[in-house]
Amino acid sequence: MSVRVVARIRPLLKAEIERDVIVDAARAPGEAEDKTSVVRIPNPKNDSEAFSFQFNSVYGQEATQAQLFDNEVSPTVKHLFKGYDATLFAYGVTGTGKTHTMRGGKSLAERGVIPRLLSSIYRKARKLEKDSADATQVEVSMSYQEIYNDRVFDLFEPPEKRTPAGLPIRDVGNGKTQVVGLTERPCSSLKDFEQLYDQANVNRSTSATKLNAHSSRSHAILCVKITQTTGDEVRVSTASAIDLAGPEDNRRTDNKNERMVESASINKSLFVLAQCVEAISRKQARIPYRESKMTRILSLGQNNGFTVMILNLAPVRSYHLDTLSSLNFANRTKKIEVKEVENLPFYREAPGKGKIDGEKHNSLNAPAVHRQPLRPKLLSQNSHLKDIIANVPRPAKQFAVFSDKPRAGQRLSHQPANTNPTQHSGVLLKSPKRTSSEAIPTLGRPSKISRPNDSIRSFQPTAEPGMTADDIEALIARKVNEALAERADQTAIAEPTAAVPEEVQRRLDALEKRVEGQETERAEGLQYLLMAKQHQLRSEHVSALKMYQLALPHFPGNEKLVRKMSALQDRIAAKKAEREGKRVSAEGGVLLAEKRGSVLGGVELPVVAAVVEMEPRRRLVSSRRKAVVDEDEGYHEENGPEDDDGDFSPRPRTKLRRPLPKARSATAPLLELAIKHSPPPVDSDTADNDTSEDELATALVAQTPRTKHLLDIINTKDVSQIKLLKGVGAKKAEAIVNCLCDLDDDGGGEGGGGGRVMTLGQLGKLKGVGVKGVENMRVGLGRMVV
Ligand SMILES: Nc1ncnc2c1ncn2[C@@H]1O[C@H](COP(=O)(O)OP(=O)(O)OP(=O)(O)O)[C@@H](O)[C@H]1O
Numbered sequence: 001m002s003v004r005v006v007a008r009i010r011p012l013l014k015a016e017i018e019r020d021v022i023v024d025a026a027r028a029p030g031e032a033e034d035k036t037s038v039v040r041i042p043n044p045k046n047d048s049e050a051f052s053f054q055f056n057s058v059y060g061q062e063a064t065q066a067q068l069f070d071n072e073v074s075p076t077v078k079h080l081f082k083g084y085d086a087t088l089f090a091y092g093v094t095g096t097g098k099t100h101t102m103r104g105g106k107s108l109a110e111r112g113v114i115p116r117l118l119s120s121i122y123r124k125a126r127k128l129e130k131d132s133a134d135a136t137q138v139e140v141s142m143s144y145q146e147i148y149n150d151r152v153f154d155l156f157e158p159p160e161k162r163t164p165a166g167l168p169i170r171d172v173g174n175g176k177t178q179v180v181g182l183t184e185r186p187c188s189s190l191k192d193f194e195q196l197y198d199q200a201n202v203n204r205s206t207s208a209t210k211l212n213a214h215s216s217r218s219h220a221i222l223c224v225k226i227t228q229t230t231g232d233e234v235r236v237s238t239a240s241a242i243d244l245a246g247p248e249d250n251r252r253t254d255n256k257n258e259r260m261v262e263s264a265s266i267n268k269s270l271f272v273l274a275q276c277v278e279a280i281s282r283k284q285a286r287i288p289y290r291e292s293k294m295t296r297i298l299s300l301g302q303n304n305g306f307t308v309m310i311l312n313l314a315p316v317r318s319y320h321l322d323t324l325s326s327l328n329f330a331n332r333t334k335k336i337e338v339k340e341v342e343n344l345p346f347y348r349e350a351p352g353k354g355k356i357d358g359e360k361h362n363s364l365n366a367p368a369v370h371r372q373p374l375r376p377k378l379l380s381q382n383s384h385l386k387d388i389i390a391n392v393p394r395p396a397k398q399f400a401v402f403s404d405k406p407r408a409g410q411r412l413s414h415q416p417a418n419t420n421p422t423q424h425s426g427v428l429l430k431s432p433k434r435t436s437s438e439a440i441p442t443l444g445r446p447s448k449i450s451r452p453n454d455s456i457r458s459f460q461p462t463a464e465p466g467m468t469a470d471d472i473e474a475l476i477a478r479k480v481n482e483a484l485a486e487r488a489d490q491t492a493i494a495e496p497t498a499a500v501p502e503e504v505q506r507r508l509d510a511l512e513k514r515v516e517g518q519e520t521e522r523a524e525g526l527q528y529l530l531m532a533k534q535h536q537l538r539s540e541h542v543s544a545l546k547m548y549q550l551a552l553p554h555f556p557g558n559e560k561l562v563r564k565m566s567a568l569q570d571r572i573a574a575k576k577a578e579r580e581g582k583r584v585s586a587e588g589g590v591l592l593a594e595k596r597g598s599v600l601g602g603v604e605l606p607v608v609a610a611v612v613e614m615e616p617r618r619r620l621v622s623s624r625r626k627a628v629v630d631e632d633e634g635y636h637e638e639n640g641p642e643d644d645d646g647d648f649s650p651r652p653r654t655k656l657r658r659p660l661p662k663a664r665s666a667t668a669p670l671l672e673l674a675i676k677h678s679p680p681p682v683d684s685d686t687a688d689n690d691t692s693e694d695e696l697a698t699a700l701v702a703q704t705p706r707t708k709h710l711l712d713i714i715n716t717k718d719v720s721q722i723k724l725l726k727g728v729g730a731k732k733a734e735a736i737v738n739c740l741c742d743l744d745d746d747g748g749g750e751g752g753g754g755g756r757v758m759t760l761g762q763l764g765k766l767k768g769v770g771v772k773g774v775e776n777m778r779v780g781l782g783r784m785v786v
Pocket of ligand 1: 009011013092093094095096097098099100101244245246312
């Protein structure tokens with residue numbers, strides 16, 4: 001089944017006027033009176049000619065949220081409960097109504113597709129439970145993520161708690177991906193859902209642009225998992241609803257700075273999406289879905305079940321070219337074939353089988369089993385057709401050109417004669433006389449619609465004399481692609497590249513895969529490490545340990561990592577023992593030391609096992625104490641860059657490299673994180689009261705000689721010493737001392753009686769210092785002291 005594409009033209013906004021309306025919904029010849037499936041838009045170069053694009057349905061300005069949902073989305077609910085997945089996504093230029101369509105307003109009438117879908121799901125679930133006298137139970141859970149500046153964030157996490165690098169994406173085979181660490185929340189009622197959804201939407205990145213006061217700056221992906229359990233049989237299906245950020249023409253948005261960066265990222269990912277769709281519809285071997293996180297996560301090329309794309313359009317002239325480009329994109333999308341594959345139920349008790357299937361269904365990020373790559377309709381319909389294709393002339397674009405004065409009776413001469421009477425989807429506009437059976441939408445590009453010859457003006461006024469309709473269409477497609485490419489700040493690919501010999505392409509793909517594989521492996525591992533580090537800085541030791549565990553497979557045999565985990569484990573155990581000890585001693589005076597052994601035995605056994613596997617226990621024990629001291633060094637301290645590249649690299653390095661004095665070292669991002677997450681500088685006298693014991697311990701043990709030396713110099717508050725540090729100078733030194741004195745003066749928890757910095761993070765937080773400053777000072781000291 002092909003992707004179902006429906007277009008929706010939004011009503012005029014306050015600032016827009018009727019006179020500027022250029023896009024409207026029209027009926028295809030022979031279409032029922034209450035249905036429209038054609039978008040009409042004038043030729044930008046000649047208003048008296050119109051392009052017509054046909055989709056599965058087209059909704060005009062007056063269409064309500066309820067109509068759109070009832071006709072287009074509601075039918076998918078029953079498929080969901082039969083075990084199929086459903087994917088709905090909104091595509092359109094910024095300000096055309098994607099968020100309005102997907103999320104909608106607060107009032108009942110204004111509610112968008114997503115809340116309506118959930119409402120239907122709950123209703124159906126209750127009915128199913130009731131009809132089965134509770135023999136079937138339905139559970140609903142959801143995850144919600146946004147892709148912002150090509151980084152993935154969990155929308156259930158408030159922005160201040162997010163890891164700046166975002167969540168890592170892991171390939172789980174067959175082109176599918178999983179977002180690691182994405183939370184999945186159960187929501188047992190519509191009320192639960194609304195609460196979670198509203199809260200999460202507050203966390204979504206939106207900003208005002210010239211074209212939209214509440215412009216979404218990210219792609220938002222909501223996954224709703226439905227689990228039906230009847231006895232031992234469990235059936236899982238997933239509905240994904242995606243509100244894409246809209247492509248932006250920054251000449252029109254007036255975007256500056258941050259908005260420009262966002263915009264570039266939005267445009268780039270949409271450009272990749274368009275290239276993927278183009279590649280799929282052109283049956284190209286290489287689909288560049290790995291070039292953006294959005295296309296990776298959408299598993300473009302791997303979708304199954306039902307896919308509905310809602311194409312949002314603005315009706316007015318100011319969007320003219322953008323609208324044409326969206327229409328072209330949608331035109332290609334509708335030719336993509338999606339396999340309807342049912343998610344088979346699995347059985348809880350069947351050993352092995354249940355587990356495997358359960359795992360497959362486990363993640364919302366990789367919900368589907370048996371996913372089949374999207375492919376052009378042609379190849380998936382019938383392999384015999386391959387033979388036919390060779391004889392089919394180059395297919396035409398799937399839109400038509402109408403003039404104001406159509407005359408009936410004649411048809412395009414280039415319309416392919418080869419027809420397939422069984423295929424109707426994507427049937428093109430036809431003249432009233434033509435029957436649907438004459439269309440051949442499955443043979444490569446769909447045929448041009450049949451229409452009166454006189455009505456086609458072949459764009460003569462704007463095109464080279466003698467150009468055929470085919471040439472003109474190619475020209476338009478090229479122009480639109482060029483505009484897109486320009487906007488995405490890319491130089492490439494407005495035209496398909498020249499055919500590469502198959503063998504060369506195969507080798508290129510293999511090479512690309514190899515490089516990507518290595519890069520992804522390593523980047524993923526490093527991301528886990530970063531997250532571990534951040535958790536550690538926040539004293540979230542259990543989470544830090546989990547992240548190290550996830551990192552371990554990426555750096556097999558890395559002793560330092562193992563030591564870190566071991567140290568962390570000790571710390572967790574000690575903390576637990578301490579808590580238990582306190583509690584027990586309060587109850588009956590049992591000694592902490594006696595208790596500790598048993599606690600240690602019970603904590604995080606898997607990690608101990610992993611550690612033991614990797615190095616002899618004896619060495620491990622003897623190294624643990626040292627490991628506690630080493631714990632934070634890897635990223636901030638002495639061997640920071642080497643640690644990043646060497647210790648945790650899949651390829652062990654023998655030589656340690658010193659950071660280049662001028663270049664930004666590899667520790668910079670880590671310092672950035674450290675500074676971002678470090679507590680404010682504290683008064684040493686009151687530190688015990690103000691920071692947790694763990695935090696303090698971390699701050700203290702994290703000091704290598706170089707860091708200690710640096711902090712000692714800073715804490716002297718002696719301008720003459722501080723100014724000698726690299727990149728400081730007298731003025732900055734004075735500012736630093738002033739900051740420290742301010743801490744003194746603040747008194748209480750914030751300072752008083754000796755404001756000091758105890759970590760590099762705190763130093764970086766001092767006014768005017770920053771990541772770069774700390775880095776400079778460190779590097780300078782590295783050369784002086786070590
Ligand atoms: N069908 C509609 N009925 C009424 N108002 C609409 C409709 N569609 C869009 N709007 C209004 O148009 C404006 C822009 O819509 P919206 O924010 O949904 O656009 P968008 O495509 O999501 O933009 P962006 O990509 O910038 O987030 C909003 O004020 C919205 O209320």
